[in-house]
Amino acid sequence: MHAKRLILFDIDGTLIDSGGAGIQSLKDALQTQFGIADDLRGVEVAGKTDTGIVHQILRKHGLDLSDENVRTFLDRYANGLAKELPRREGRLLPGVAELLQRLSERPQNVLALLTGNIERGAKLKLEHYGIWHFFGFGAFADDHHDRNELGPFAKRRAHEKHAIQFAADAIDVIGDTPHDIACGKAIGARTIAVTTGKFSGEQLAAHGPDRMVENFSDLRAVMAEFGW
Numbered sequence: 001m002h003a004k005r006l007i008l009f010d011i012d013g014t015l016i017d018s019g020g021a022g023i024q025s026l027k028d029a030l031q032t033q034f035g036i037a038d039d040l041r042g043v044e045v046a047g048k049t050d051t052g053i054v055h056q057i058l059r060k061h062g063l064d065l066s067d068e069n070v071r072t073f074l075d076r077y078a079n080g081l082a083k084e085l086p087r088r089e090g091r092l093l094p095g096v097a098e099l100l101q102r103l104s105e106r107p108q109n110v111l112a113l114l115t116g117n118i119e120r121g122a123k124l125k126l127e128h129y130g131i132w133h134f135f136g137f138g139a140f141a142d143d144h145h146d147r148n149e150l151g152p153f154a155k156r157r158a159h160e161k162h163a164i165q166f167a168a169d170a171i172d173v174i175g176d177t178p179h180d181i182a183c184g185k186a187i188g189a190r191t192i193a194v195t196t197g198k199f200s201g202e203q204l205a206a207h208g209p210d211r212m213v214e215n216f217s218d219l220r221a222v223m224a225e226f227g228w
Contacts, residue, residue: 002108005228006158006166008151008189009135010175011115011122013046013197015096016129019088022121025080026053029073032080036061046198047179049116049141049150050074078120085128092129093196095216100134102219103228110162113138114154114173114183116147137161147179151187172226178207192226 009015012022023040030036043056054073058065103109111134115122119140126132139153151173158166173184176197181204184191193209194216195201201212216222 002106003170004108004110004162004164004166006110006112006155006164006171007103007228008112008114008139008154008171008173008184010047010173010177010180011113011117011125013093013176014174014180014194015093015131016125017091017093017196018085018125019090021081021084021088021090021125024088025077025084026057028080028084029076030057030061032076033069033073034061034063047116047147047175047177049145049147050077050118050121051141051145052116052147055145074118078118078124081121081124085124090129092131093215095219095222097131098219099216099222100131102223104134106228109228110158110164110166111135112154112158113140114150114175114180115139116141116179118142147183148186151183151189155187176204178204181207181209184209 027040030038043053045053054070055065058069103111113122113135115138117140119142122140123132137157139150143153144150155166168188171189172192173180173189174192174194176194177199181191181193191209192211193204194213196215204212213222
């Protein structure tokens with residue numbers, strides 16, 4: 001009997017490439033809500049929470065960071081995302097569908113999300129690419145605007161769903177940005193960096209992940225290396 005592992009996945013750049021659907025939906029929300037056209041240059045998106053991204057956008061334009069402004073912006077963003085995803089040439093990243101299928105077949109693995117997406121956005125993206133059903137729960141930008149605060153939400157929901165208090169050494173956090181690595185380190189998890197996003201292996205290595213992998217295409221090697 002294998003000990004249970006909690007395997008927490010980031011979404012964008014780790015599981016999928018939405019073909020720019022998210023960025024376009026943010027631009028459209030800004031235009032619709034405030035009449036501002038902006039290419040979002042200078043706004044850090046990769047690895048940040050949706051809530052944190054909206055805070056950056058509002059600050060950039062001197063707009064009020066009220067709860068109402070943020071909530072309305074995120075609602076418009078999600079509405080736009082639903083329309084934008086089918087228009088884009090996005091894709092599942094290499095090996096992802098097969099990896100999730102294999103992991104889900106092994107009873108010791110508990111799969112969940114640890115993502116900067118709001119839950120509605122995460123569901124829209126992963127349903128579009130046919131992999132939402134693999135994840136029983138997650139921690140999302142709805143929980144906190146700071147990525148490093150999301151890990152405890154995921155751990156608490158894992159306990160609620162599975163009646164297991166996952167120790168730090170029984171948790172994997174997988175992502176494609178330095179923020180994912182930091183988020184994993186914040187709860188003492190094993191951090192696995194994947195170079196399918198905007199950051200190179202060299203850039204990710206500088207942040208000290210426990211493991212690195214180019215992508216998930218060599219399924220047998222990945223499963224063996226990480227003990228899944």
